[in-house]
Amino acid sequence: MDAQEYFDTTPAPQGVEDVAQRVREFVEHNQRLSRRVVLVSSGGTTVPLEANTVRFLDNFSAGTRGAASAEHFIASGYGVIFLHRQFSLEPYTRHFTHSKNCFLDFLERDAAAHERAADGGAASSGSSAGHDARPRRGSLRVAERLQAEIAEVFDKYQAARAEHRLLKIDFVTVHDYLFLLRRITMEMSPLGKLGMYYLAAAVSDYFIPQAKMAVHKIQSGDGALTLSLEQVPKIIKPLVQEWAEHGFIVSFKLETDDAMLLPKARKALERYGHQLVIGNMLHTRKHVVHFISADRAEEIRLTPDEVAANFEIETHIISRLVGLHSEWIARE
Ligand code: PMT
Numbered sequence: 001m002d003a004q005e006y007f008d009t010t011p012a013p014q015g016v017e018d019v020a021q022r023v024r025e026f027v028e029h030n031q032r033l034s035r036r037v038v039l040v041s042s043g044g045t046t047v048p049l050e051a052n053t054v055r056f057l058d059n060f061s062a063g064t065r066g067a068a069s070a071e072h073f074i075a076s077g078y079g080v081i082f083l084h085r086q087f088s089l090e091p092y093t094r095h096f097t098h099s100k101n102c103f104l105d106f107l108e109r110d111a112a113a114h115e116r117a118a119d120g121g122a123a124s125s126g127s128s129a130g131h132d133a134r135p136r137r138g139s140l141r142v143a144e145r146l147q148a149e150i151a152e153v154f155d156k157y158q159a160a161r162a163e164h165r166l167l168k169i170d171f172v173t174v175h176d177y178l179f180l181l182r183r184i185t186m187e188m189s190p191l192g193k194l195g196m197y198y199l200a201a202a203v204s205d206y207f208i209p210q211a212k213m214a215v216h217k218i219q220s221g222d223g224a225l226t227l228s229l230e231q232v233p234k235i236i237k238p239l240v241q242e243w244a245e246h247g248f249i250v251s252f253k254l255e256t257d258d259a260m261l262l263p264k265a266r267k268a269l270e271r272y273g274h275q276l277v278i279g280n281m282l283h284t285r286k287h288v289v290h291f292i293s294a295d296r297a298e299e300i301r302l303t304p305d306e307v308a309a310n311f312e313i314e315t316h317i318i319s320r321l322v323g324l325h326s327e328w329i330a331r332e
Pocket of ligand 1: 043060061062063064065066199200201202203204205232233234235236237250251252253254255280282285
């Protein structure tokens with residue numbers, strides 16, 4: 001099935017036109033400021049097994065790469081359209097969510113406020129009959145040990161909001177993702193070369209077409225379940241050739257077998273003719289990536305010291321990409 005047939009035979013999810021409107025306004029705002037805009041796709045897509053979905057297939061991605069990259073793009077001056085799996089990691093909040101700590105562990109009672117409340121209560125006790133003289137317990141505040149860390153992220157988050165640099169759009173299924181990706185890239189096309197497409201989402205390769213999908217919950221009483229899945233069309237093809245033909249397009253290639261990574265990354269580049277493939281291995285993706293373009297191949301690898309310091313490889317990835325985007329804009 002090619003992309004056109006897929007879109008012709010799959011019901012469009014609700015809300016796509018509302019998203020298009022928000023993207024249009026975001027693009028226009030950033031264009032007025034001559035800002036570059038990047039679409040960052042992030043997190044995994046699900047594949048529903050039933051139209052009234054009880055069960056679905058999913059994948060491993062938590063959206064770490066996409067959320068970190070979005071933050072670094074904003075720090076580099078870009079406006080970011082962050083197309084992400086619902087409840088996956090997001091820029092800024094990612095530092096505090098999805099950890100084993102409950103958010104309540106970030107808080108503590110404000111002792112000084114407690115004292116003030118207690119004094120106030122004592123001073124006023126007896127002055128008015130029936131007044132509740134019990135001291136209030138004081139307000140909550142960010143725990144002292146986390147003040148600096150949270151303040152740093154908070155300031156960046158507030159600045160991104162104030163400058164309208166971040167537009168977040170979420171998806172759940174592969175269908176949401178594909179329809180949104182198509183619509184968003186079309187709205188971004190006025191950006192021309194100032195638009196970048198950074199496709200880090202882990203997109204399902206297989207799905208059940210609408211016409212073959214069970215409407216209601218598949219009954220376990222029917223015995224073992226055999227699934228027949230069809231291939232999701234490679235959406236990068238129309239993206240490169242039609243929807244975002246003037247933009248700078250970066251796709252990712254994920255493998256688990258070392259021997260396949262570079263050949264498959266090169267093949268993707270040849271097949272689709274876009275600007276860059278970033279190859280990564282499942283188990284080393286946080287420490288090493290490969291940039292494959294038509295005229296060069298380079299490795300970005302964290303040093304042992306950087307690994308020990310939990311340095312984010314996305315810092316290096318985005319800084320290199322911004323440079324490549326600039327070179328590409330300057331060409332012609
Ligand atoms: O989220 P993290 O845990 O941080 O992990 C990050 C990551 C490993 C998910 C990310 O770095 C990454 O590699 N993302 C791409 C994963 C993927 O879908 O690889 P692929 O080899 O299946 O697809 C290659 C490219 O084709 C991708 O850019 C994808 O957007 C695109 N694609 C995929 C399927 C499809 N039907 N159409 C597509 O165009």
